Amino acid sequence: MLLPKFEYHEPKTVQEACRIVGELGEKAKVLSGGTDLLVNMKKKLIQPEHVVSLSKIEDLKGIFRENGQVKIGACATAGEIAGSEVIKDTLADVAEAASVLGSPLIRNLATIAGNMTSARPAADLPPSLMAYGAKAKLVKASGERSVDLNDFFTGVGKTVMTPDEILTEIAVEIPQEPYGDHYIKLGVRQALEISLVNVAALILLDGPEGPIKEARIVLGSVAPTPIRALSAETVLAGQVPSDVLFERAGEAAANDSKPIDDFRGSAEYRRDMVGVLTKRALKTALDRATSR
Amino acid sequence: MDTYSVIPIRFTLNGDKVSIEAGAHETALTVIRERLSLKGTKEGCGMGECGACTILVDGKSVNACLMAAPQLEGRTVMTVEGLGREGKLHPLQEAFLEHHGVQCGFCTPGLLMSAQSLILETPRPTHKQVVEAISGNLCRCTGYQQIVDAIQYGADKTGGEE
Numbered sequence: 001m002l003l004p005k006f007e008y009h010e011p012k013t014v015q016e017a018c019r020i021v022g023e024l025g026e027k028a029k030v031l032s033g034g035t036d037l038l039v040n041m042k043k044k045l046i047q048p049e050h051v052v053s054l055s056k057i058e059d060l061k062g063i064f065r066e067n068g069q070v071k072i073g074a075c076a077t078a079g080e081i082a083g084s085e086v087i088k089d090t091l092a093d094v095a096e097a098a099s100v101l102g103s104p105l106i107r108n109l110a111t112i113a114g115n116m117t118s119a120r121p122a123a124d125l126p127p128s129l130m131a132y133g134a135k136a137k138l139v140k141a142s143g144e145r146s147v148d149l150n151d152f153f154t155g156v157g158k159t160v161m162t163p164d165e166i167l168t169e170i171a172v173e174i175p176q177e178p179y180g181d182h183y184i185k186l187g188v189r190q191a192l193e194i195s196l197v198n199v200a201a202l203i204l205l206d207g208p209e210g211p212i213k214e215a216r217i218v219l220g221s222v223a224p225t226p227i228r229a230l231s232a233e234t235v236l237a238g239q240v241p242s243d244v245l246f247e248r249a250g251e252a253a254a255n256d257s258k259p260i261d262d263f264r265g266s267a268e269y270r271r272d273m274v275g276v277l278t279k280r281a282l283k284t285a286l287d288r289a290t291s292r
Numbered sequence: 293m294d295t296y297s298v299i300p301i302r303f304t305l306n307g308d309k310v311s312i313e314a315g316a317h318e319t320a321l322t323v324i325r326e327r328l329s330l331k332g333t334k335e336g337c338g339m340g341e342c343g344a345c346t347i348l349v350d351g352k353s354v355n356a357c358l359m360a361a362p363q364l365e366g367r368t369v370m371t372v373e374g375l376g377r378e379g380k381l382h383p384l385q386e387a388f389l390e391h392h393g394v395q396c397g398f399c400t401p402g403l404l405m406s407a408q409s410l411i412l413e414t415p416r417p418t419h420k421q422v423v424e425a426i427s428g429n430l431c432r433c434t435g436y437q438q439i440v441d442a443i444q445y446g447a448d449k450t451g452g453e454e
Contacts, residue, residue: 001338005296008316008362031360038358039339051316055363103428104406105343108352191427192341
């Protein structure tokens with residue numbers, strides 16, 4: 001299957017990449033892993049005149065921990081994230097999400113930057129990163145900004161990024177409190193699946209045996225962007241964890257979701273599953289928080 | 293084509309250095325299959341769904357249909373043609389024959405490359421690890437059981453050697 005023709009750019013530095021996208025604007029698309037971009041180009045959904053590849057920029061690779069933060073380079077692949085000891089130690093559910101993205105073949109190509117900038121409602125990596133309040137570093141020729149992923153997605157395939165910006169890094173603050181997380185993806189198949197519902201839960205405890213200080217629940221595939229289940233979070237804040245509490249949080253999360261009917265599943269089923277999966281995700285998150 | 297630049301690409305393919313000029317709109321798959329005439333790497337869906345085009349890039353299995361040709365620059369690539377030698381099949385290939393892992397054969401090269409990628413990292417994979425490793429490769433004939441058996445048997449025979 002053929003790609004439409006385009007001019008190819010392969011900058012070696014972020015600075016050079018910013019200059020190129022700054023000059024070309026809407027005419028250029030950024031290629032990181034290519035597993036969404038090239039498919040969309042083959043389907044002729046987009047036909048950019050220019051493609052700017054990030055693969056030769058060494059600064060965008062790697063995953064490391066420094067000063068209480070985990071930093072994930074834009075070109076880190078899903079496979080690298082799933083296998084990273086740093087991620088598994090600190091952000092277990094991000095590794096879980098990366099390990100169920102696409103297929104092994106896709107995971108060896110697909111990057112974290114692509115999974116963010118494609119902004120698909122069912123994307124695997126955003127929910128758990130949003131639960132942690134991860135920040136995207138957006139760089140352009142004249143400066144840079146850091147955007148909380150909770151403010152990053154604006155619609156299906158849409159983000160706050162402007163055409164002259166490049167996403168260079170995702171940074172996550174490691175919580176100070178005892179914490180635990182879990183990510184659950186529900187599909188009808190085990191691989192190459194686009195979720196019916198996905199749920200990420202993060203629990204922060206007030207001391208090792210303490211009540212829940214704060215909980216964050218993020219739902220995917222049930223709205224145009226991944227969304228926080230804010231009323232479920234309110235149900236949990238300050239409370240002593242229990243099955244009954246998690247049941248109530250699940251009900252609240254189901255009410256927070258705004259799913260649609262499509263060929264993958266009905267809105268009613270999706271809403272019910274938000275409740276079930278939220279409860280399950282919270283249970284595992286609590287187990288992880290208390291055993292940390 | 294005229295107004296679009298042609299890009300020189302150098303990479304290692306099955307142990308040999310390759311130097312070729314390609315248009316950026318070509319994929320790794322078209323370079324390997326059409327330009328270099330290695331027909332083992334198949335085009336199935338062209339969208340990353342079927343795995344018929346699986347190759348190893350720096351030891352990792354990827355969909356060749358989803359790589360722009362210039363992304364091959366400087367990489368080490370292995371296709372199914374690099375797996376055995378003339379007159380001597382790789383243990384994985386022998387295992388596919390012995391365990392009836394091949395019917396029509398269209399998916400076989402891709403499955404072999406996914407299997408090879410797995411045993412490079414995990415020389416003695418469990419049943420579950422095999423199933424996961426080939427989850428990006430579709431086979432419409434066998435029902436997979438024979439393929440999973442073949443990969444486990446082939447991994448044992450390979451015994452961690454490459």
